[in-house]
Amino acid sequence: MTDGTAGHVPVMLNEMLACLAPRDSALYLDATFGGGGYAEAILRAARCTVWAIDRDPEAIARGAGLAARFPARLHLVHGAFGGMVGLLAAHGVVALDGVVLDLGVSSFQLDDPARGFSFRADGPLDMRMDRAGPSAADLVNALTERELADLLRELGEERAARRIARAIVAARAESRIATTGRLARIIRDVLPPDHSGMDPATRSFQALRIRVNDELGEVARGLDAASRLLAPGGRLVVVSFHSLEDRIVKRFMAEASGRAPAPSRHDPRGLLPSRAPQFRLLTHRAARPGPAEAGANPRARSARLRALERLPREADAP
Numbered sequence: 184m185t186d187g188t189a190g191h192v193p194v195m196l197n198e199m200l201a202c203l204a205p206r207d208s209a210l211y212l213d214a215t216f217g218g219g220g221y222a223e224a225i226l227r228a229a230r231c232t233v234w235a236i237d238r239d240p241e242a243i244a245r246g247a248g249l250a251a252r253f254p255a256r257l258h259l260v261h262g263a264f265g266g267m268v269g270l271l272a273a274h275g276v277v278a279l280d281g282v283v284l285d286l287g288v289s290s291f292q293l294d295d296p297a298r299g300f301s302f303r304a305d306g307p308l309d310m311r312m313d314r315a316g317p318s319a320a321d322l323v324n325a326l327t328e329r330e331l332a333d334l335l336r337e338l339g340e341e342r343a344a345r346r347i348a349r350a351i352v353a354a355r356a357e358s359r360i361a362t363t364g365r366l367a368r369i370i371r372d373v374l375p376p377d378h379s380g381m382d383p384a385t386r387s388f389q390a391l392r393i394r395v396n397d398e399l400g401e402v403a404r405g406l407d408a409a410s411r412l413l414a415p416g417g418r419l420v421v422v423s424f425h426s427l428e429d430r431i432v433k434r435f436m437a438e439a440s441g442r443a444p445a446p447s448r449h450d451p452r453g454l455l456p457s458r459a460p461q462f463r464l465l466t467h468r469a470a471r472p473g474p475a476e477a478g479a480n481p482r483a484r485s486a487r488l489r490a491l492e493r494l495p496r497e498a499d500a501p
């Protein structure tokens with residue numbers, strides 16, 4: 184493994200490469216640069232050019248070494264991938280041969296207590312990938328009990344959402360909840376560990392992280408933008424790590440490839456002439472990591488990979 188990925192083991196790297204099938208002279212976007220593992224693998228697979236986006240300024244700064252090793256072939260851009268059309272247009276890029284999205288957080292972010300993503304180590308309750316906007320502490324201390332419960336249930340699928348929300352509101356009446364350690368203790372007091380081996384704080388931390396970074400909104404905007412940027416024959420590969428984001432990816436790809444259920448006859452969309460699909464699915468079911476990878480890398484266990492391809496223009500088709 185190279186310096187660039189020492190802190191983050193890329194998940195389903197071979198499956199991603201097989202779906203993207205990098206070609207010489209082609210232009211790719213790695214929309215979640217992270218530790219650069221995907222970008223480096225794409226650059227090594229073909230004599231292509233890679234644009235890479237990350238909303239975390241630390242990931243972009245860390246990528247400078249990799250960019251120096253691939254002069255004029257790797258270009259790093261700071262920003263959120265939901266805005267990829269504008270971010271790339273500013274550099275004159277308006278069409279791509281492939282886009283990869285490896286969603287969620289990197290090990291660099293998770294393992295640094297100062298970033299506040301982890302309930303395993305004590306640190307400021309932050310969770311902002313781009314270090315801008317309201318932090319997790321701002322939310323935890325400002326939302327009403329009802330809003331907190333809704334957030335934990337909807338984005339964490341947490342069944343004890345109401346009890347946890349009540350405990351948070353009681354605790355913050357004593358003093359502001361400012362650290363990951365204190366929030367984790369409040370949750371564990373409500374929900375003692377069960378036999379699953381999963382920390383009781385897992386789902387609540389996931390919910391807060393998704394909300395702080397508007398992760399589901401970003402996925403929806405990113406998929407739409409990527410599909411508009413893909414040239415005919417271009418491919419979109421997405422790796423997701425929880426059911427909420429995978430559901431968005433699955434639906435988006437089903438609709439784009441004409442596999443979504445037809446609207447009911449009462450739905451006005453049923454009256455519109457239906458357009459021929461512009462994409463085809465490369466994965467009819469989500470691909471999952473093999474047993475060796477799942478055994479070696481716990482982060483890989485929940486991964487699901489889905490991919491689609493923009494169909495060639497009719498005039499170009501064989």
Ligand SMILES: C[S@@+](CC[C@H](N)C(=O)[O-])C[C@H]1O[C@@H](n2cnc3c(N)ncnc32)[C@H](O)[C@@H]1O
Pocket residue numbers: 188191192193194214215216217218219220221222236237238239242262263264265285286287288289290312401402
């Ligand atoms: C799972 S890591 C990617 C790891 C990378 N594929 C590798 O091999 O090293 C996800 C990265 O995406 C970034 N990220 C997450 N959501 C983003 C968004 N909406 N826009 C831009 N970057 C985002 C995170 O900051 C993180 O660095």
